[in-house]
Structure formats: structure tokens, C-alpha cells
Amino acid sequence: MDQERTIRTVCRGCHGACGVIVHVKDNRVVKVEGDPSHPLSHGTMCAKGLAITQLAYHPDRIVYPMKQVGRPKPSGKWERISWDEALNTVADKFKEVIAKYGPEYILIGQGTGRDYESHLYRFANLLGTPNVITAGHICYVSRVGVSLITCGNLPVVDYEVGPKLIVLWGCNPLWTNPDEYVGENFFRALRGGARLIVIDPRRNFYTRKADLWLQVRPGTDCALALGFHRVIIEEQLYDRDFVENYVHGWKAFKERVLKDYPLEKVAEITWVDKELIREAARMYATVKPAAIHWGVPTEQTNNCTDFTRTAIGLMGITGNLDAPGGNVFFVPPRTRTVSEFARHRDLPPEAREKRLGGEEFKLAARVALINPKKAWDSILQGKPYQLRAGLLCGTNPVVSRANAREAYEALKRLEFLVVIDHFLTPTAELADIFLPAATWLEQNHVADNWKRHGYVFARQKCVEIGEAWQDHKIFMELGKRMGQEWWPTVEDALDYLLEPSGLTWEEFRKKGYLKGQMEYYKYKKRGFSTPTRKLELYSTTLEKWGRDPLPKYVEIPESPYSSPNLAKKYPYIFNSGLRTPTFFHTENRMVPWLREIRPDPTVEIHPETAWKHGIKEGQWVYIESPRGRIKMRAKLYDGIDPRVIVAEHGWWFPEIKEPGHGWDISNANILTDNTFETCDPNLGSTNLRVCLCNIYPCENG
Numbered sequence: 001m002d003q004e005r006t007i008r009t010v011c012r013g014c015h016g017a018c019g020v021i022v023h024v025k026d027n028r029v030v031k032v033e034g035d036p037s038h039p040l041s042h043g044t045m046c047a048k049g050l051a052i053t054q055l056a057y058h059p060d061r062i063v064y065p066m067k068q069v070g071r072p073k074p075s076g077k078w079e080r081i082s083w084d085e086a087l088n089t090v091a092d093k094f095k096e097v098i099a100k101y102g103p104e105y106i107l108i109g110q111g112t113g114r115d116y117e118s119h120l121y122r123f124a125n126l127l128g129t130p131n132v133i134t135a136g137h138i139c140y141v142s143r144v145g146v147s148l149i150t151c152g153n154l155p156v157v158d159y160e161v162g163p164k165l166i167v168l169w170g171c172n173p174l175w176t177n178p179d180e181y182v183g184e185n186f187f188r189a190l191r192g193g194a195r196l197i198v199i200d201p202r203r204n205f206y207t208r209k210a211d212l213w214l215q216v217r218p219g220t221d222c223a224l225a226l227g228f229h230r231v232i233i234e235e236q237l238y239d240r241d242f243v244e245n246y247v248h249g250w251k252a253f254k255e256r257v258l259k260d261y262p263l264e265k266v267a268e269i270t271w272v273d274k275e276l277i278r279e280a281a282r283m284y285a286t287v288k289p290a291a292i293h294w295g296v297p298t299e300q301t302n303n304c305t306d307f308t309r310t311a312i313g314l315m316g317i318t319g320n321l322d323a324p325g326g327n328v329f330f331v332p333p334r335t336r337t338v339s340e341f342a343r344h345r346d347l348p349p350e351a352r353e354k355r356l357g358g359e360e361f362k363l364a365a366r367v368a369l370i371n372p373k374k375a376w377d378s379i380l381q382g383k384p385y386q387l388r389a390g391l392l393c394g395t396n397p398v399v400s401r402a403n404a405r406e407a408y409e410a411l412k413r414l415e416f417l418v419v420i421d422h423f424l425t426p427t428a429e430l431a432d433i434f435l436p437a438a439t440w441l442e443q444n445h446v447a448d449n450w451k452r453h454g455y456v457f458a459r460q461k462c463v464e465i466g467e468a469w470q471d472h473k474i475f476m477e478l479g480k481r482m483g484q485e486w487w488p489t490v491e492d493a494l495d496y497l498l499e500p501s502g503l504t505w506e507e508f509r510k511k512g513y514l515k516g517q518m519e520y521y522k523y524k525k526r527g528f529s530t531p532t533r534k535l536e537l538y539s540t541t542l543e544k545w546g547r548d549p550l551p552k553y554v555e556i557p558e559s560p561y562s563s564p565n566l567a568k569k570y571p572y573i574f575n576s577g578l579r580t581p582t583f584f585h586t587e588n589r590m591v592p593w594l595r596e597i598r599p600d601p602t603v604e605i606h607p608e609t610a611w612k613h614g615i616k617e618g619q620w621v622y623i624e625s626p627r628g629r630i631k632m633r634a635k636l637y638d639g640i641d642p643r644v645i646v647a648e649h650g651w652w653f654p655e656i657k658e659p660g661h662g663w664d665i666s667n668a669n670i671l672t673d674n675t676f677e678t679c680d681p682n683l684g685s686t687n688l689r690v691c692l693c694n695i696y697p698c699e700n701g
Contacts, residue, residue, distance in 0.1 A: 063466025111395030152529025203639030249538020
């Protein structure tokens with residue numbers, strides 16, 4: 001028997017890259033634990049990372065390529081095949097589509113990233129297709145895209161120096177470890193004495209620790225941010241030097257805020273008392289340094305672009321942008337960027353012009369992604385042309401995308417579909433070819449090389465399980481069969497990624513991580529990377545596109561105020577996306593430790609609301625919107641407004657062995673809408689978080 005050995009690597013069980021010490025014996029992982037020497041996580045791990053062995057060695061995990069042999073899909077009938085047969089089948093079909101129609105007829109898709117973005121986009125760009133769907137239109141890439149046109153880079157909370165005040169805006173860092181962050185860093189700052197303002201529709205752990213809690217109406221964050229600006233402008237709490245020298249459009253922005261956003265109006269929109277807004281804005285403007293740590297609820301609405309612009313404006317005018325302990329632009333270590341590796345410039349201009357939705361959602365096109373409904377319409381309606389084939393990696397859009405029934409029907413009707421995943425998810429069961437992906441325990445990679453926190457980390461392969469390949473290798477080997485330029489091995493590609501640092505992969509993995517040399521107030525020397533070299537509260541880019549150059553709040557498309565007649569039948573605001581410490585969007589519901597903690601899908605209902613409908617604690621209830629109904633188990637909770645229903649997302653049932661795994665029973669996205677009128681006009685961000693609903697007990701109890 002082999003002696004037990006340990007390997008230092010980094011997790012990717014959720015957004016974070018926490019340092020992990022992996023114990024391996026007889027080529028099997030027997031234990032994982034936090035690495036105290038890791039500069040971001042300091043030895044901490046979350047439940048998802050600790051449960052990785054139950055996922056990696058799960059009996060239902062697929063660890064060899066397969067093809068679906070039954071029809072119609074999903075048939076539940078699969079046949080094991082070799083990697084050669086699988087990749088040759090995919091390559092032959094893709095070549096056939098390109099020859100007959102063109103590369104744009106192939107859809108490439110990814111979910112919340114597993115650090116394979118560089119390889120996925122390189123494959124897509126060299127293939128010649130501009131049609132890539134990601135989680136980015138509703139998560140992270142949306143804020144990056146808006147940041148680029150507003151201040152030239154993504155501002156990230158500087159927990160290394162440490163803010164004296166944190167505005168936690170629609171975020172749950174201890175459970176989600178969101179991109180750039182590990183929740184432990186937030187909590188360390190809080191324990192170190194940082195003051196806290198929490199903006200959230202729910203009372204939770206953070207609101208109990210907060211100096212101030214602003215219980216905002218779901219989806220109205222942009223109006224609240226403009227209310228903060230109103231107070232800061234009225235009381236002249238802004239940094240005059242920054243405003244005079246580094247802001248473009250201050251006069252026009254100031255006029256709009258003073259004219260259109262009196263606190264009485266903001267309070268009416270947001271349901272937050274105007275004096276509480278005033279107190280919070282004063283605190284943010286006067287306690288230095290202060291930082292805004294925001295989450296995806298602010299991006300999953302039709303106000304995505306304008307909230308992000310407005311929030312960045314708050315950072316700038318208070319002197320907290322690129323200031324120690326504020327929201328900063330971390331300097332990355334010297335490695336090749338994802339954009340450089342992905343060869344975005346190699347996508348021909350004529351291919352870019354064929355991007356679905358390119359003219360409508362210009363900012364999305366600028367960050368190289370499309371709104372998924374554009375893909376569904378292409379497949380189902382042939383507008384403006386009909387996609388023929390697709391490859392989806394690490395994504396489960398049947399459960400994770402708005403208007404799930406439409407997503408399901410579109411993927412089911414696609415002529416040829418390839419899915420890369422660990423399990424036969426509801427989406428994977430619609431595939432013609434299934435390619436088995438390695439977990440983070442089974443790969444070598446320069447981790448976090450796309451993030452903006454100033455680090456890259458060595459993720460080291462600890463074991464091999466079955467015939468699973470890491471995503472990077474899959475794209476490389478498939479790309480070679482398509483005639484693309486790739487390296488002989490994954491590690492050779494990593495040498496290329498690391499080349500500017502002067503390190504090879506072998507040298508880097510021994511080192512463990514690289515950190516960029518931080519410099520603050522960079523704009524004082526070089527300005528901001530925008531057309532005016534200033535922070536643009538008046539966006540010259542949006543103006544050039546014929547869009548409103550100034551931020552504004554637009555009412556949520558489906559709310560008691562915008563849809564009063566609909567609200568008579570559906571009187572409650574449905575707020576989806578309730579987070580748990582166990583699941584990562586649609587993942588982990590087959591992992592015993594994690595499912596034991598959260599066995600059933602949960603919907604939170606205020607006790608007053610539950611009483612009106614005869615709903616008791618723990619009872620199964622229906623939640624219905626104009627698009628359908630689902631059922632969840634009721635949790636009576638007085639920490640929400642009686643007019644709001646808060647539900648978990650991402651639910652399917654791996655224990656249901658029939659094809660589909662009950663994907664439509666408790667899937668929150670059966671209820672959500674994806675029509676273009678409800679999306680952010682620049683990014684196509686879907687209004688995932690807020691729609692109207694009604695509730696009632698299940699007939700069968």
C-alpha cells in the first residue's frame with residue numbers, strides 16, 4: 001500500500017479559490033483540509049469544499065464518454081464510448097455544420113466558471129463562432145463590462161488593508177465566497193472593528209451584526225444608490241478634488257439626481273425610510289476608508305448597468321476608489337491574460353457581426369457573450385438564423401436560466417448537443433454526446449487567472465478518477481481535431497500562460513501562487529482607462545450607442561407598480577436566489593452530507609402572509625407566476641416583508657431516476673421571465689430575481 005501523501009492545491013467547489021491540503025492514499029483522496037498558509041483563505045473551508053470527496057467518488061458520477069442511443073431525447077438510453085470516438089463524432093459534426101452553414105451556427109456555453117474560460121473562449125474564437133452563452137450576463141461579467149466603460153477596471157474591496165466601513169449590498173460572502181473574495185476576509189474585517197451597513201430584503205446573520213440595515217424592496221437597488229448620491233450631493237459630503245479633476249459629467253449627473261431623486265421618492269420606490277437612507281449615506285461618505293461589497297441581485301435586473309455605474313460613482317465621489325481599504329484596482333501578477341490566451345482578436349469582424357443580439361445588447365457583445373434567449377429564439381424560431389449544434393460546459397441552463405421551459409424546449413430541439421459535466425443533469429440528458437469532466441482534484445491549472453484580486457494560484461492534480469479529463473484538455477484535444485492551434489499537453493499551455501512571469505508550470509506549482517505588486521491611486525498618474533480618462537458618470541460610450549448616458553432607475557417590469565392589474569392575481573413579489581451554504585446554484589444535490597443539511601427546496605413566507613393562505617410551517621405549497629407553478633416546503637419567517645416571497649433556486653432531484661430528474665417540480669426558473677423587454681437594455685441581463693407570484697397550499701398536503 002502507498003504511504004499517505006499530501007498535496008497543496010486550491011478548491012473550486014464554489015466561486016472561491018481557497019487553499020487546500022489534500023491527503024492521498026492508494027491513489028484516492030481520503031481527506032481535505034484548509035491550508036493555513038494560503039494568503040486568501042487562511043486555512044478556512046466551506047461545506048462545499050469539505051464535501052468534495054463525496055462528489056468526486058459519487059456512484060452516479062459519469063467518468064467515461066457516452067453517446068445517447070435512444071430517441072427521442074431524453075431517452076435515458078446511453079452507450080459507453082471511447083474518447084477517440086466521442087471527440088471524432090463531435091469534430092465531424094461541427095465540421096459538417098461549418099461547411100454547410102457557417103461557424104456561427106454552433107453555440108458554445110459555460111456556467112459559473114471553473115477556470116476554463118480561457119480555453120473555452122480560445123476554442124470558440126478559433127472555431128469562428130461569436131455565439132457564446134455564459135452566466136456572465138447576470139453574474140460578474142456584467143459588472144466587469146459596466147466597470148470597463150465607467151472607470152476602466154473592476155473595483156474590488158481591499159480587505160488586505162481593511163475598510164473601516166463595509167456596505168454589504170445584496171451579498172452573502174460567508175456562504176458564497178463570491179468572485180475575488182473569500183468570506184473569511186469579510187468576517188476578519190468585521191471582527192477587526194469595521195462598521196457595517198447591510199442592504200438586503202431579508203434579515204439575516206449580517207443584519208444582526210450591522211450598524212444599519214436597509215430592508216430594500218427587491219430589485220430597487222439602483223434607486224437606493226441614487227438616493228445615497230442625493231444625500232451626499234445635498235450635504236456636500238463628496239470629495240471635491242476627485243469630483244473636479246476625475247469625474248466626467250458631474251454637472252449633468254448632479255442635475256438629474258437633484259431633479260429626479262428626492263429622498264421621499266426614493267423611499268417610496270425602495271420601501272426604506274428616508275431618514276435611514278440619509279443616515280446610511282452620511283456614514284458611508286464620512287467614515288474612511290469605506291468599501292462597497294455588492295452581490296449578483298443588483299445585476300439580475302433590468303437596472304444592472306445603471307446600478308453598477310451608480311455604485312462606482314459612490315466609490316469615486318467619496319474618495320474611496322483605488323484608495324487603501326476602499327474599492328481598489330488590484331495589480332495582477334505577470335501572466336498572460338485570459339483575453340490574450342483566448343485570442344479574442346482572432347475572431348473575424350464578419351463573425352462578430354453575426355453575433356446573436358449584437359446590435360440590441362451592445363455591451364454584452366463587447367464582453368463577448370450573448371443573451372441566452374437569443375439562442376433559444378434562434379433554435380425555436382430560426383431568427384435571424386437557426387443554430388444547429390452546441391457545446392455546453394459546466395452549465396445546467398434547464399434549471400439555471402430564466403423561463404426554464406423555453407430553455408428546455410430549445411436544447412431538446414437542437415440538432416446536435418455536446419455536454420461536459422460530472423453528472424447526467426437535466427441539461428446533460430438532452431445531449432447526444434456526454435464528455436466526463438474532472439473535478440478540481442483532478443486538474444493542473446493556473447487558477448483565478450481571470451479574477452481581479454491580484455493573485456494566481458497553482459491548482460495541482462491530486463488523483464485521476466476513471467477516464468475523466470479536465471475541461472482544458474477536452475477543449476485542447478477537440479480543438480486539435482478541428483485543425484486549431486494548441487499545445488501538446490495541458491502543462492505546455494500553462495507554460496505559455498505563465499511565460500511573462502519567467503516561470504514554467506513546474507516551477508510555479510512548487511511556488512504555489514504569485515501576487516501582483518500593488519499600487520494605489522493609479523488614476524492620479526495615468527487617469528482612468530475610459531475615453532475621457534475620467535470616471536464617467538456621463539458615459540460617452542453609451543452616448544455613442546444612442547443610449548442614456550446618465551444612470552437612472554427604471555421600475556422592475558413585473559411589480560405591483562408596473563403591473564397593477566397582474567398584481568391582483570399575483571399579489572406577491574417573488575424573490576428567487578435564496579442562498580444556502582450547501583449548494584452552488586444547481587450543483588451538489590446528490591452529495592449526501594450537503595443534501596442532509598438541506599433536504600427539500602424551501603420558500604420563506606412571512607407568518608402574516610402564511611396565515612392569510614392557511615399555510616403552516618413545513619407544509620408543501622405551490623408558488624405560481626404567469627409562466628407556471630412549482631412547489632416548495634414553506635418556512636415561516638418574519639425577517640422578510642409580508643409582501644415578499646423568498647425562494648431557493650437551482651432545484652432538481654437526482655434521486656428521481658427518470659430522465660429529467662424532476663427538473664420542473666421545484667425549479668424557480670419555471671416562474672421567471674426572459675422576454676427582452678424585461679432585460680437590461682445594454683447587457684441583456686435577465687430579470688431573474690423579481691417577478692409577481694401567488695401562493696397556496698398543495699392539494700395533496
